[in-house]
Amino acid sequence: MREDGVAALNLQEVARRVGMRAPSLYTYFPSKIAIYEALFVLGMRMYRERVEQIIQTHDPDWEIIHAALTNQMEFALEYPELYQLVFQRPVPGFVPSAEGMEEAYKLLEISYTSMAKLVDSGLIAPGISAEQANDLFIALMDGLTALHLANEPHLPIGEGRFGSLIPAAVALLRAAWTPKKP
Amino acid sequence: MREDGVAALNLQEVARRVGMRAPSLYTYFPSKIAIYEALFVLGMRMYRERVEQIIQTHDPDWEIIHAALTNQMEFALEYPELYQLVFQRPVPGFVPSAEGMEEAYKLLEISYTSMAKLVDSGLIAPGISAEQANDLFIALMDGLTALHLANEPHLPIGEGRFGSLIPAAVALLRAAWTPKKP
DNA sequence: GTCTATACGTAGATAGAC
DNA sequence: GTCTATCTACGTATAGAC
Numbered sequence: 001m002r003e004d005g006v007a008a009l010n011l012q013e014v015a016r017r018v019g020m021r022a023p024s025l026y027t028y029f030p031s032k033i034a035i036y037e038a039l040f041v042l043g044m045r046m047y048r049e050r051v052e053q054i055i056q057t058h059d060p061d062w063e064i065i066h067a068a069l070t071n072q073m074e075f076a077l078e079y080p081e082l083y084q085l086v087f088q089r090p091v092p093g094f095v096p097s098a099e100g101m102e103e104a105y106k107l108l109e110i111s112y113t114s115m116a117k118l119v120d121s122g123l124i125a126p127g128i129s130a131e132q133a134n135d136l137f138i139a140l141m142d143g144l145t146a147l148h149l150a151n152e153p154h155l156p157i158g159e160g161r162f163g164s165l166i167p168a169a170v171a172l173l174r175a176a177w178t179p180k181k182p
Numbered sequence: 183m184r185e186d187g188v189a190a191l192n193l194q195e196v197a198r199r200v201g202m203r204a205p206s207l208y209t210y211f212p213s214k215i216a217i218y219e220a221l222f223v224l225g226m227r228m229y230r231e232r233v234e235q236i237i238q239t240h241d242p243d244w245e246i247i248h249a250a251l252t253n254q255m256e257f258a259l260e261y262p263e264l265y266q267l268v269f270q271r272p273v274p275g276f277v278p279s280a281e282g283m284e285e286a287y288k289l290l291e292i293s294y295t296s297m298a299k300l301v302d303s304g305l306i307a308p309g310i311s312a313e314q315a316n317d318l319f320i321a322l323m324d325g326l327t328a329l330h331l332a333n334e335p336h337l338p339i340g341e342g343r344f345g346s347l348i349p350a351a352v353a354l355l356r357a358a359w360t361p362k363k364p
Numbered sequence: 365g366t367c368t369a370t371a372c373g374t375a376g377a378t379a380g381a382c
Numbered sequence: 383g384t385c386t387a388t389c390t391a392c393g394t395a396t397a398g399a400c
Contacts, residue, residue: 010374088270088328088332092190138325146325172308175309194394370397376391377388381385382386
């Protein structure tokens with residue numbers, strides 16, 4: 001998947017790399033789609049746990065915005081196949097299972113709550129609801145990450161046309177969302 | 183492609199829909215990849231012409247930022263397969279031809295120039311280079327559009343979790359980039 | 365230009381021996 | 383649990399008749 005794209009997952013190749021023949025995989029997964037489902041749940045859970053970790057170890061400060069953006073790009077560079085599977089749905093006909101949707105909902109709730117905390121603490125005043133501010137932030141993160149991944153996946157975090165824009169993105173949000181002094 | 187994803191393009195199905203048999207397509211295209219190449223060039227050219235149209239019919243004002251964002255989402259909703267092919271590269275092993283890259287470069291130059299004009303006119307002072315401001319704007323547009331397309335492609339422009347955020351995105355940029363009075 | 369026939373390869377999945 | 387053998391289907395591409 002990492003080498004040829006998420007949709008190129010191939011059971012014979014999977015079997016070869018784990019030292020098996022293709023039919024033996026059916027002992028562990030009932031179908032190819034079931035493997036995608038398991039990977040979706042795995043990827044979503046891994047990403048959510050990283051977000052939880054960031055929220056728990058940061059005070060409600062601008063640093064947390066920077067950390068969230070960096071985390072998204074780090075995750076995408078470390079696990080591009082999981083990032084694409086979870087955030088871009090590149091497999092025609094694949095719909096996440098109920099377990100996967102539950103995991104996705106948990107993540108959304110966590111990030112909404114965290115953004116609301118930033119508003120309540122007085123750090124930011126985005127002029128829109130916390131949910132909308134969060135979705136706008138998600139879009140900015142996803143745009144930067146996806147474009148970095150599509151154009152310069154070989155470059156590490158912080159480098160390249162889009163990878164280097166994390167500080168500029170934080171500065172953009174900070175300039176727009178910092179509460180105005182009365 | 184629109185129904186099953188860009189990577190699902192199928193020559194037999196293409197032939198069927200144009201009232202032919204698959205081998206007859208080889209009179210017009212030497213290979214399947216050649217069809218992708220032609221579509222890439224077509225999509226890039228169509229998008230570029232729309233951007234040029236917007237630049238020519240708008241003064242350097244905030245209205246042009248709004249129009250560019252709306253245009254990106256409209257284009258993605260009208261031609262999701264071309265949008266994905268051009269902006270997301272979902273076909274493993276497909277690399278745009280020289281003609282396609284030339285078209286892409288033209289588009290980039292046009293948007294850089296337009297952003298520089300906004301800076302020079304005094305409308306915006308992003309605190310970063312016009313190139314960086316343009317790339318950040320592209321990332322924001324692409325994030326909103328991709329997330330709308332991935333989550334709620336059935337909803338028209340202006341509606342849905344991400345589709346409704348265009349005004350908020352313009353407001354974000356406006357709040358951050360409007361020059362400060364001395 | 366379009367067709368039929370077919371070569372050639374691949375991929376998911378199943379049957380049944382061990 | 384793992385294997386070989388095989389089924390079934392699909393998909394790109396070519397050969398050659400019309």
